[in-house]
Amino acid sequence: MARIHNNLLEAVLRIIKSTILENRYADSVINFILKTNPKWGARDRKFIAETSYEIIRNLRLLSFAASTGTTNEEQFRKIITAYLFIVRLSDEAQLGEVGLKKDKLLQRYEEGKQTRKIRESVPDWLDEFGEQQLGARWEKELSALNKEAEVVLRVNTIKTTRKFLKDKFAEQEIKAIEVPHNPDALVLEERKNLFLLDEFKKGFFEIQDASSQHVAFFSGVEPGMRVIDACAGAGGKSLHMAALMKNKGKILCLDTEERKLIELKKRSKRNGISIIETKTIDSTKVIKRLAESADLVLLDVPCSGLGVIRRNPDAKWKLKKERIEELIKIQADILSSYSNMVKKGGKLIYVTCSILPSENELQIKKFIESHKDQYKLIEEKTISPAESGFDGFYMAKLIRL
Numbered sequence: 001m002a003r004i005h006n007n008l009l010e011a012v013l014r015i016i017k018s019t020i021l022e023n024r025y026a027d028s029v030i031n032f033i034l035k036t037n038p039k040w041g042a043r044d045r046k047f048i049a050e051t052s053y054e055i056i057r058n059l060r061l062l063s064f065a066a067s068t069g070t071t072n073e074e075q076f077r078k079i080i081t082a083y084l085f086i087v088r089l090s091d092e093a094q095l096g097e098v099g100l101k102k103d104k105l106l107q108r109y110e111e112g113k114q115t116r117k118i119r120e121s122v123p124d125w126l127d128e129f130g131e132q133q134l135g136a137r138w139e140k141e142l143s144a145l146n147k148e149a150e151v152v153l154r155v156n157t158i159k160t161t162r163k164f165l166k167d168k169f170a171e172q173e174i175k176a177i178e179v180p181h182n183p184d185a186l187v188l189e190e191r192k193n194l195f196l197l198d199e200f201k202k203g204f205f206e207i208q209d210a211s212s213q214h215v216a217f218f219s220g221v222e223p224g225m226r227v228i229d230a231c232a233g234a235g236g237k238s239l240h241m242a243a244l245m246k247n248k249g250k251i252l253c254l255d256t257e258e259r260k261l262i263e264l265k266k267r268s269k270r271n272g273i274s275i276i277e278t279k280t281i282d283s284t285k286v287i288k289r290l291a292e293s294a295d296l297v298l299l300d301v302p303c304s305g306l307g308v309i310r311r312n313p314d315a316k317w318k319l320k321k322e323r324i325e326e327l328i329k330i331q332a333d334i335l336s337s338y339s340n341m342v343k344k345g346g347k348l349i350y351v352t353c354s355i356l357p358s359e360n361e362l363q364i365k366k367f368i369e370s371h372k373d374q375y376k377l378i379e380e381k382t383i384s385p386a387e388s389g390f391d392g393f394y395m396a397k398l399i400r401l
Helices: 006-020 026-035 044-055 059-065 075-084 093-097 102-112 126-135 137-145 162-171 211-217 234-246 259-269 282-288 321-341 362-371
Strands: 152-155 176-180 185-188 205-209 226-229 250-254 278-279 293-301 340-351 376-384 393-400
Touching: 006 026, 006 044, 006 075, 006 250, 006 293, 026 044, 026 293, 044 059, 044 102, 044 162, 059 102, 075 093, 075 102, 126 137, 126 321, 152 211, 162 176, 162 185, 185 211, 185 250, 205 234, 211 234, 211 293, 211 340, 211 376, 211 393, 226 234, 226 321, 234 250, 234 259, 234 278, 234 293, 282 321, 293 321, 321 362, 340 362, 362 376
Parallel strands: 226 250, 226 293, 250 278, 293 340
Antiparallel strands: 152 185, 152 205, 176 185, 340 393, 376 393
């Protein structure tokens, strides 16, 4: 492999430092750095993004191999150099420049792979907590979550069909593969900047993991329904529900962050969706005024996000056990107060992108026990990253009595 330009290595170093030491989100830092360097070509941009994510994903294994810490610039230079040599087969001479020796580096790398928490690069507490929660399943799930996520699209059936979009991609030499048991999903064989495509600008597709797409199908929405998406965020699941409802009915999207709802309005317009309305939750009155008003309420609650760390590998370094405990309380509060928006005979859909039982089936079990006269569990669905190859999700469907 040819020697890599210093400016690219400095960009990777800056991303790693900002993510690990300054606790910033990796995707935001990468986007900022690429945006402020418009002269870099597609190959350089790909190198910076992929290298940064792979180092963050495998940080503990690489730091173990390089016999170094993760607290200063000098140590990160060693880790970057170790990665380039081991994974990208860079020139051995670069090792000496940062004080690394080839034989020791490779020996430590193989040694580190024998211990799960080092091999899969997770903090001690997370490895222990995951095993407590999932038992023998944790090993396979963790391994699946430490791999790079594929790029998955959801076809917007309001505007086009999967076959038409797939054919349009083929004309541009973009190979897309259909996902079994998911009629709206396409997986790209190779990563591309899809936001520049006319098909994206026309609203023919959204980027959405296959597991996340299952939520709208699982909900059972139908045209003409009155739906509330009470933790809507930027509204990916609402857009999908609107398409399944054939743009007939009403979806009220709520969130505590107005900026996300502003983004949703833009996405709705691009998607050709007219049934979505938005409202910011700025007090408890918003929820109280909507009591027993919806045929279906979707609660895509705040969670640990452990099911999606393939996409956000820096999350495992930011997450704390105390935060998970806080989130479990928040989820219980949301379930208790927001569930009142469901009409009698209506449905409540509870969703997380977590693989932890304490956020999923155990949370629903507690809710049912305290609301026996109000709600009945109809169906549960768990999507395993190890079994599906996609993100980890949990869904529960309840009916109001």
